[in-house]
Amino acid sequence: MAARRRTPAKADPAAEHERELLRTMLRIRRFEEACAELYSATKIRGFLHLYVGEEAVATGVMSVLEPDDAVVSTYREHGHALARGVPMDALMAEMFGRQTGCSRGRGGSMHLFHADTRFVGGNAIVGGGLPLAVGLGLADHLAGRPRVTACFFGEGAAAEGEFHESLNLAALWHLPVLFVCENNRYAMGTSLAHEHARTDIALRASSYGMAAWAVDGMDVRAVEESARQAVEAIRHGGGPHFLEVRTYRFRAHSMYDPDRYRPKAEVAEEKTHDPVTALAELMTSEGRLTDRQLATLEKEVAAEIAAAVEHAEQAPLEPVEDLTRFVHSDRTPAEVT
Numbered sequence: 001m002a003a004r005r006r007t008p009a010k011a012d013p014a015a016e017h018e019r020e021l022l023r024t025m026l027r028i029r030r031f032e033e034a035c036a037e038l039y040s041a042t043k044i045r046g047f048l049h050l051y052v053g054e055e056a057v058a059t060g061v062m063s064v065l066e067p068d069d070a071v072v073s074t075y076r077e078h079g080h081a082l083a084r085g086v087p088m089d090a091l092m093a094e095m096f097g098r099q100t101g102c103s104r105g106r107g108g109s110m111h112l113f114h115a116d117t118r119f120v121g122g123n124a125i126v127g128g129g130l131p132l133a134v135g136l137g138l139a140d141h142l143a144g145r146p147r148v149t150a151c152f153f154g155e156g157a158a159a160e161g162e163f164h165e166s167l168n169l170a171a172l173w174h175l176p177v178l179f180v181c182e183n184n185r186y187a188m189g190t191s192l193a194h195e196h197a198r199t200d201i202a203l204r205a206s207s208y209g210m211a212a213w214a215v216d217g218m219d220v221r222a223v224e225e226s227a228r229q230a231v232e233a234i235r236h237g238g239g240p241h242f243l244e245v246r247t248y249r250f251r252a253h254s255m256y257d258p259d260r261y262r263p264k265a266e267v268a269e270e271k272t273h274d275p276v277t278a279l280a281e282l283m284t285s286e287g288r289l290t291d292r293q294l295a296t297l298e299k300e301v302a303a304e305i306a307a308a309v310e311h312a313e314q315a316p317l318e319p320v321e322d323l324t325r326f327v328h329s330d331r332t333p334a335e336v337t
């Protein structure tokens with residue numbers, strides 16, 4: 001990061017808010033880096049899809065949601081869960097497959113779930129979350145609840161039938177759903193232009209008659225502003241909205257992927273637009289973040305991650321005799337919603 005100005009930041013709410021955005025992005029970045037290391041150490045097993053480079057998307061969108069809103073996610077979801085407020089201890093324990101994990105160790109990285117924050121879950125099926133979001137939106141619409149469901153998915157999902165069915169019904173029934181397409185330009189090893197006849201995803205969404213636009217996903221303030229506009233409109237009866245958030249993943253698709261399909265120069269160039277560094281540098285240059293504040297932030301995040309790893313290491317596995325528990329819910333639909 002560039003040399004920092006030494007002027008102390010004044011106490012002002014806007015600066016305070018930006019520091020919280022920075023904290024959220026740093027928590028995601030450092031959590032993901034820790035997961036990569038723990039995966040190499042075989043502490044975390046199974047599939048692991050990291051969100052490094054895309055932090056501004058989850059951070060900007062979650063920032064404008066209310067506690068009663070719902071979030072539907074993908075298999076690249078640690079960042080969504082952290083930004084939504086799922087406790088880090090419960091996330092790391094889930095990575096380790098432990099009983100204190102947010103899905104009791106039964107879901108792992110791709111199936112995080114947390115009822116308290118209405119984090120309705122990750123989904124291993126590309127596009128699988130979109131119909132769920134439409135269902136949640138329909139339930140809220142019919143019950144007259146002023147809630148929004150935010151649905152995250154990659155641009156790869158826009159090539160799936162579920163994408164079109166979901167957008168069509170959401171528009172037809174005027175449902176309170178915010179569709180957030182995280183366009184990182186690659187669906188595994190397949191680039192946008194190899195997969196889509198039209199690469200303008202927002203334009204495609206707008207053909208269903210909903211407001212849809214593209215936003216720079218490396219700029220958390222731009223993402224937040226777009227999400228705020230969209231969510232306010234949805235809450236005031238504006239029907240579904242669609243954000244195509246243009247971003248880039250800095251790491252491979254998953255820990256199994258040798259990442260041979262992207263030119264190294266392209267990856268290097270995209271890394272110069274790092275959303276975390278960009279916000280820190282901007283705040284510093286505008287006098288809203290000091291060296292000391294940034295160092296403290298990093299220290300606090302590192303301590304939180306160390307505590308989460310310690311918690312996960314110590315937490316028990318589910319006993320085998322509990323294997324069939326929770327297979328069927330004993331809660332009524334009214335209790336669940």
Ligand SMILES: Cc1ncc(C[n+]2csc(CCOP(=O)(O)OP(=O)(O)O)c2C)c(N)n1
Nearest residue numbers: 076124125126154155156157184186187188
């Ligand atoms: C229905 C379905 N088809 C294929 C796959 C295999 N698959 C897993 S991830 C992925 C790429 C999806 O890319 P995108 O939606 O752009 O999200 P990203 O991984 O870039 O975040 C594919 C094809 C799957 N999980 N589900």
